[in-house]
Amino acid sequence: MTSSIPKLSPAHLHEAHATRDLQDKLLEPISVLAPFSALIISITLIVLFMIRLYLLQGYVMQRFYGRTNRRGFINHHIAGVTKILVLIVAIHAFISVAFGNSYFHRPYAHGSRVTLGDVLLIACQMLIGMYLFELIYRTKLSPVAVAHHTGTILIGQSAIALSLRLDREPDADIEFIMCTVWGAFDITSEVFPHVAIILYRIYPQRHYFLRNVFLCSCITTAAGTLCETVVAMWLFGSIWDRWGIAFKVLTPILHIAFSAAQVHESFCILEDVQASTGIHQGREGFRGFQIYYIKRRVV
Numbered sequence: 496m497t498s499s500i501p502k503l504s505p506a507h508l509h510e511a512h513a514t515r516d517l518q519d520k521l522l523e524p525i526s527v528l529a530p531f532s533a534l535i536i537s538i539t540l541i542v543l544f545m546i547r548l549y550l551l552q553g554y555v556m557q558r559f560y561g562r563t564n565r566r567g568f569i570n571h572h573i574a575g576v577t578k579i580l581v582l583i584v585a586i587h588a589f590i591s592v593a594f595g596n597s598y599f600h601r602p603y604a605h606g607s608r609v610t611l612g613d614v615l616l617i618a619c620q621m622l623i624g625m626y627l628f629e630l631i632y633r634t635k636l637s638p639v640a641v642a643h644h645t646g647t648i649l650i651g652q653s654a655i656a657l658s659l660r661l662d663r664e665p666d667a668d669i670e671f672i673m674c675t676v677w678g679a680f681d682i683t684s685e686v687f688p689h690v691a692i693i694l695y696r697i698y699p700q701r702h703y704f705l706r707n708v709f710l711c712s713c714i715t716t717a718a719g720t721l722c723e724t725v726v727a728m729w730l731f732g733s734i735w736d737r738w739g740i741a742f743k744v745l746t747p748i749l750h751i752a753f754s755a756a757q758v759h760e761s762f763c764i765l766e767d768v769q770a771s772t773g774i775h776q777g778r779e780g781f782r783g784f785q786i787y788y789i790k791r792r793v794v
Contacts (some may be wrong), residue, residue, distance in 0.1 A: 508678045509542055523599055523600060523661075523668060523775070524599070524614045524658055524659070524668075524743050525599050525611070525612045525615065525616055525655065525658045525663065525668060525671055526599060526610060526612035526615070526616040527613070527653050528613055528616050528617070529616060529636070529655055529658055529659055530659065532616070532620060532652070532655055532656075534621040535616075535617060536620045536623060536624045539620055539621050539623075539624030539625075540624050540627060540628060540734060543573055543577070543624065543625065543628045544628075546573060547569060547573060547628075547632070549575070551569050551572055552569060555572070556568075556569060557654035560696055566632060566633055566634055567633055567634075567635065568692065568693075568696065569632075570628075570629050570632055570633055571689045571692045571693060572614065572689075572693065573625065573628065573629075574625055574629060574685075574689055575689030575690060575693070576685060577621060577622070577625040578622070578625070578685065578686050578784040579682075579686060580621070581618045581621050581622055581678075581682060581746075582679070582682050582686075584614060584617075584618055585614055585615055585618035585675075585679075586679075587603070587614075588611040588614040588615050588618075588760060589615065589618075589675050589679055591611055591613075592611055592615065592672060592675070593672050593675060593676060593730075596649075597611055597666070598611070598612075599611055599612030599615070600612060602765050607777070615671075615675055616655065618678075619651050619655065619671075619674065619675070619678065622647075622678055622681075622682070623647065623648050623651050623652065624652070626644040626647055626648055627644075627648060629644060630644050630645070637759075639755070639756050640756065642752065642756065643752070643753060643757075646683070646749060646752055647677075647678075647753075650674060650677075650749060651678070653671045654667060654671040654673075654674050655671065657670065658671060664739075665737075665739075666737055666739050667744055669734055669737055669738075670742055670746075672730075673692040673727065673730065673731065673746065676723070676726060676727050676730060677723065677727065677750070677753060680720075680722060680723035680726070680727075681723075681753070681757075683715075683719055684715060684716045684718075684719025684720060684723070684757060685716070685719075685757075687711060687712040687715045687716070688712045688716065690708075690712075691708045691709055691711075691712045694708055695708075716757055717757075717758070720758060722755050723753075723754070723757075724750070724754055728747075728750070730748055731747070731750075737761065
């Protein structure tokens with residue numbers, strides 16, 4: 496007699512397994528380092544200040560670019576390197592906790608006293624510290640960028656703070672996992688724009704090359720926003736029963752705000768592509784594009 500039970504494909508089995516793992520996550524503190532978050536973020540800001548003053552502004556800018564007063568350009572170096580470093584350090588812990596069957600208290604490596612939660616918390620504070628540094632250091636930021644940075648800082652710190660009282664905030668740990676999902680896609684989609692601006696300074700007259708670089712940045716930012724929406728909303732819906740009413744309302748609103756910021760970034764990059772294309776086709780002079788680009792991106 497043939498069974499009427501449908502067979503699931505490996506992809507469906509993996510999706511069901513990941514959803515079940517997330518639903519069954521134990522309620523646990525993120526890290527023993529959570530009470531020291533202020534110290535971690537203070538150290539992060541001090542390190543970024545030292546890198547900016549003594550390495551970038553004191554040597555790299557003058558040695559390779561011949562100038563030291565481009566605040567936005569210096570910040571792109573700091574932001575790009577910080578995001579890549581966070582991605583390298585936290586990718587294993589992020590995948591293990593968000594999509595695997597590991598918990599925050601699991602060792603980061605065999606026999607290590609450092610846990611997955613420790614790594615994720617430090618990575619979160621590094622990213623928040625980088626956004627804080629940008630808000631303080633840069634002289635020109637669009638309202639969308641300000642809203643994105645302040646929202647990221649407040650949401651990330653709130654999730655960590657709420658995890659200190661899990662008896663009253665039972666959804667704080669899964670909110671932190673959602674924050675790591677947002678952060679992971681935020682990092683991957685915003686690295687290329689930083690690289691594009693740095694390449695513009697290195698090869699300012701290679702217009703065709705710059706056009707392709709800007710186009711790739713636009714595509715990756717838009718694709719990252721789309722993938723982030725799919726993954727974040729899938730995770731959000733798969734653990735719907737575990738959310739409190741406040742997070743059920745706030746999480747979609749916050750995601751829309753973050754997505755709007757990334758879409759705005761995609762349109763800005765698309766304008767850069769069009770401007771660079773106009774130069775390549777001879778419709779405007781290089782000096783005009785240089786002034787336009789510096790005003791929009793580098794100052």
